[in-house]
Amino acid sequence: MDMNSFSPMMPTSPLSMINQIKFEDEPDVKDLFITVDEPESHVTTIETFITYRIITKTSRGEFDSSEFEVRRRYQDFLWLKGKLEEAHPTLIIPPLPEKFIVKGMVERFNEDFIETRRKALHKFLNRIADHPTLTFNEDFKVFLTAQAWELSSHKKQGPGLLSRMGQTVRAVASSMRGVKSRPEEFMEMNTFIEMFSQKVNLIDKISQRIYKEEREYFDEMKEYGPIYILWSASEDDLVDILKDVSSCIDRCCKATEKRMAGLSEALLPVVHEYVLYSEMLMGVMKRRDQIQAELESRLEALTYKKADTDLLTEEIGKLEDKVECANNALKADWERWKLNMQNDLKSAFTDVAEENIHYYEQVSQTEEYLINLDSDLFLREDLDNNF
Amino acid sequence: MEQAPLDPERQLPPAPLEPLGRSDAGLEATGGEEAEGSRDAGSGVDTMTENNFWLKKIEISVSEAEKRTGRNAMNMQETYTAYLVETRSVEHADGQSVLTDSLWRRYSEFELLRNYLLVYYPHIVVPPLPEKRAEFVWHKLSADNMDPDFVERRRIGLENFLLRIASHPILCRDKIFYLFLTQTNYFFQADSRLKALNATFRVKNPDKRFTELKHYSDELQSVISHLLRVRARVADRLYGVYKVHGNYGRVFSEWSAIEKEMGDGLQSAGHHMDVYASSIDDILEDEEHYADQLKEYLFYAEALRAVCRKHELMQYDLEMAAQDLASKKQQCEELATGTVRTFSLKGMTTKLFGQEAPEQREARIKVLEEQINEGEQQLKSKNLEGREFVKNAWADIERFKEQKNRDLKEALISYAVMQISMCKKGIQVWTNAKECFSKM
Numbered sequence: 001m002d003m004n005s006f007s008p009m010m011p012t013s014p015l016s017m018i019n020q021i022k023f024e025d026e027p028d029v030k031d032l033f034i035t036v037d038e039p040e041s042h043v044t045t046i047e048t049f050i051t052y053r054i055i056t057k058t059s060r061g062e063f064d065s066s067e068f069e070v071r072r073r074y075q076d077f078l079w080l081k082g083k084l085e086e087a088h089p090t091l092i093i094p095p096l097p098e099k100f101i102v103k104g105m106v107e108r109f110n111e112d113f114i115e116t117r118r119k120a121l122h123k124f125l126n127r128i129a130d131h132p133t134l135t136f137n138e139d140f141k142v143f144l145t146a147q148a149w150e151l152s153s154h155k156k157q158g159p160g161l162l163s164r165m166g167q168t169v170r171a172v173a174s175s176m177r178g179v180k181s182r183p184e185e186f187m188e189m190n191t192f193i194e195m196f197s198q199k200v201n202l203i204d205k206i207s208q209r210i211y212k213e214e215r216e217y218f219d220e221m222k223e224y225g226p227i228y229i230l231w232s233a234s235e236d237d238l239v240d241i242l243k244d245v246s247s248c249i250d251r252c253c254k255a256t257e258k259r260m261a262g263l264s265e266a267l268l269p270v271v272h273e274y275v276l277y278s279e280m281l282m283g284v285m286k287r288r289d290q291i292q293a294e295l296e297s298r299l300e301a302l303t304y305k306k307a308d309t310d311l312l313t314e315e316i317g318k319l320e321d322k323v324e325c326a327n328n329a330l331k332a333d334w335e336r337w338k339l340n341m342q343n344d345l346k347s348a349f350t351d352v353a354e355e356n357i358h359y360y361e362q363v364s365q366t367e368e369y370l371i372n373l374d375s376d377l378f379l380r381e382d383l384d385n386n387f
Numbered sequence: 388m389e390q391a392p393l394d395p396e397r398q399l400p401p402a403p404l405e406p407l408g409r410s411d412a413g414l415e416a417t418g419g420e421e422a423e424g425s426r427d428a429g430s431g432v433d434t435m436t437e438n439n440f441w442l443k444k445i446e447i448s449v450s451e452a453e454k455r456t457g458r459n460a461m462n463m464q465e466t467y468t469a470y471l472v473e474t475r476s477v478e479h480a481d482g483q484s485v486l487t488d489s490l491w492r493r494y495s496e497f498e499l500l501r502n503y504l505l506v507y508y509p510h511i512v513v514p515p516l517p518e519k520r521a522e523f524v525w526h527k528l529s530a531d532n533m534d535p536d537f538v539e540r541r542r543i544g545l546e547n548f549l550l551r552i553a554s555h556p557i558l559c560r561d562k563i564f565y566l567f568l569t570q571t572n573y574f575f576q577a578d579s580r581l582k583a584l585n586a587t588f589r590v591k592n593p594d595k596r597f598t599e600l601k602h603y604s605d606e607l608q609s610v611i612s613h614l615l616r617v618r619a620r621v622a623d624r625l626y627g628v629y630k631v632h633g634n635y636g637r638v639f640s641e642w643s644a645i646e647k648e649m650g651d652g653l654q655s656a657g658h659h660m661d662v663y664a665s666s667i668d669d670i671l672e673d674e675e676h677y678a679d680q681l682k683e684y685l686f687y688a689e690a691l692r693a694v695c696r697k698h699e700l701m702q703y704d705l706e707m708a709a710q711d712l713a714s715k716k717q718q719c720e721e722l723a724t725g726t727v728r729t730f731s732l733k734g735m736t737t738k739l740f741g742q743e744a745p746e747q748r749e750a751r752i753k754v755l756e757e758q759i760n761e762g763e764q765q766l767k768s769k770n771l772e773g774r775e776f777v778k779n780a781w782a783d784i785e786r787f788k789e790q791k792n793r794d795l796k797e798a799l800i801s802y803a804v805m806q807i808s809m810c811k812k813g814i815q816v817w818t819n820a821k822e823c824f825s826k827m
Contacts (some may be wrong), residue, residue: 192645195642202638203638206634209631210628210632213627216624217627219624220617220620221621223617224617224618227610227613227617228614234607238792238795241796241800245803342649342827346649346652349656349820349827350825353818356813356817357814357818357821360814360817361814364807364810367803367804367806368807370803371800
């Protein structure tokens with residue numbers, strides 16, 4: 001089953017989908033197209049921030065129109081992510097780009113940083129759009145369509161602050177207790193996630209390092225070519241070949257630049273996204289555990305008859321459903337995620353290999369051209385000890 | 388103004404011009420059965436004719452290098468490398484070679500040979516030695532003279548040096564060169580003339596061609612040094628790019644352990660990344676050969692400068708002699724006519740303390756006339772010498788130019804060939820890796 005991460009499922013009831021272990025083949029009918037572009041700087045008396053333009057084109061009935069254009073800032077994305085996590089605690093929500101980059105003195109408003117972030121935000125929204133469940137989330141729809149003031153008022157709705165706090169406290173309390181017995185498949189999942197997280201972080205570091213080394217190689221090469229030109233100025237007979245060598249080196253430089261660009265577009269963002277995904281996954285595992293822990297605490301309470309048995313039994317019933325839903329949701333999403341991960345990384349590395357092949361082919365062509373040009377000018381003479 | 392360091396009495400022996408010419412006279416060499424420094428060419432000294440040195444084809448090689456320890460001039464223990472110099476003569480008919488001579492030489496002995504050639508063939512662009520110490524190293528190579536790669540490259544450089552001398556129409560006939568190849572017990576004493584090469588002085592009418600040549604050799608030295616420096620940095624960076632890919636190998640392998648479907652693809656891709664990372668060692672080793680070829684011409688620039696210097700020296704000497712002659716002639720004239728045209732101490736004292744006696748004046752005139760005669764002879768022969776030098780030097784410089792153009796073209800083309808081979812390796816590895824990735 002080849003699941004393209006950008007092909008959404010047929011619109012069926014979200015609830016029914018959760019009970020399936022595996023998703024069926026998705027038809028290639030995409031009906032929600034989102035682009036994120038045009039970063040703009042806004043200056044107020046209190047702060048400076050960037051907004052991004054989000055254009056949505058859709059044929060879905062539940063949307064009032066077929067095209068929407070809104071402006072959102074990073075905070076809004078954070079809000080959306082929070083809401084999705086709340087609504088689907090055990091689904092694998094796509095990661096957001098980091099708030100700040102800690103290492104390296106990158107300013108928030110540096111051009112490269114903004115561009116990288118824009119691309120990541122674009123990916124974020126599209127991944128949600130392609131997710132069979134998340135794509136129908138109400139907050140997602142509001143995010144894509146509401147005008148600024150509409151969004152603000154929408155944000156204020158939902159469970160009040162106090163009740164939200166209560167939920168959090170209970171969740172924290174049960175998580176402190178920990179899960180008694182995690183089911184086998186989730187144990188395996190957890191182990192995988194830990195290992196994967198380790199490896200993908202290493203690959204991220206290695207890839208960044210390669211980019212850095214290529215950049216430094218490029219910088220030195222830029223200085224190398226012109227020296228041959230300088231030399232040709234003092235040689236009468238070697239002018240042509242020296243100039244040719246110099247232009248060879250210049251072409252190598254250009255090929256290196258292209259290879260770097262390829263790396264930076266095809267590999268680095270993908271690997272980095274999976275670094276963030278691995279953090280996300282650990283959060284998902286925790287939340288799943290929390291839900292199970294809540295059930296376990298209630299069961300415990302029942303055993304020790306700490307509260308009203310009828311009320312408890314009812315609560316337990318609900319919680320058991322909740323745990324079953326959560327586990328099923330995670331299992332299904334896990335398979336989907338793994339498949340996407342394999343495809344994404346496979347295609348990223350294949351692209352890198354392709355870039356490298358192309359690079360060496362270019363350089364080789366350039367050098368062959370040089371040899372053909374100059375070797376007929378070159379005569380070999382016998383330099384042995386013949387008198 | 389510094390004195391021309393040449394002793395005007397002793398002229399340098401003219402370099403042999405025609406094929407079976409007399410080989411070097413006036414050298415200070417001792418050793419073996421050789422007689423005390425044969426100053427006169429004609430005193431029955433072994434010449435090369437007796438050994439048929441150039442009638443047979445010979446092959447010279449520096450075939451081995453060995454680490455040695457010994458005591459140096461200050462009786463301190465030192466480690467050095469000795470090189471085996473083998474000479475073979477090749478029979479015309481069947482091309483088989485017979486080992487005729489084989490002895491061990493260290494770098495300092497090669498230096499002595501070269502210094503000798505510099506002094507006795509001042510108009511020849513003498514081939515350079517490989518570097519004494521490793522320079523222009525990029526980080527992977529060590530700057531250690533005992534490093535096996537450096538020793539190996541130096542061995543090749545020393546062989547190249549000997550081959551260049553052997554293929555030079557004039558230098559190959561040199562007797563000391565022959566002794567270097569065949570006789571173990573001999574040594575030179577450094578010649579004071581060597582120091583002359585480093586003196587500074589000013590010449591009024593230098594030959595324009597030599598001035599241009601000196602300028603050219605300065606430029607050559609500067610541009611090649613710069614080139615070698617940047618090349619070393621480029622090599623460093625390239626090394627970094629390749630080696631970091633090796634880290635993929637390790638991580639892919641570890642990752643493949645937890646992946647069911649991707650496992651195999653990852654594992655084999657990782658292997659290719661390791662291959663890629665280790666391929667840079669050979670690539671850069673080959674490139675060192677290119678660097679060595681450039682270095683040779685870097686050092687040749689120095690040899691060119693030496694020839695220019697020699698010309699300046701001779702020119703200076705000539706100008707000084709001419710000046711001296713002119714002033715003597717003037718003095719003579721003044722004495723004879725009694726007029727003092729130029730200010731001189733003698734003139735002043737004469738005015739102050741009265742004229743000298745006529746006999747004294749006569750005596751002085753006579754001495755001056757003798758000196759003028761001698762001076763004119765010397766000037767004539769110096770002029771001749773100078774013209775000979777220029778003619779011979781320029782012939783060798785033309786030869787050198789052709790050699791340089793050939794060699795550098797070859798070096799540049801083989802550099803391009805090296806690059807292509809590197810690319811082919813790269814294409815191979817990444818094609819394999821791509822296949823593995825697509826199977827993931």
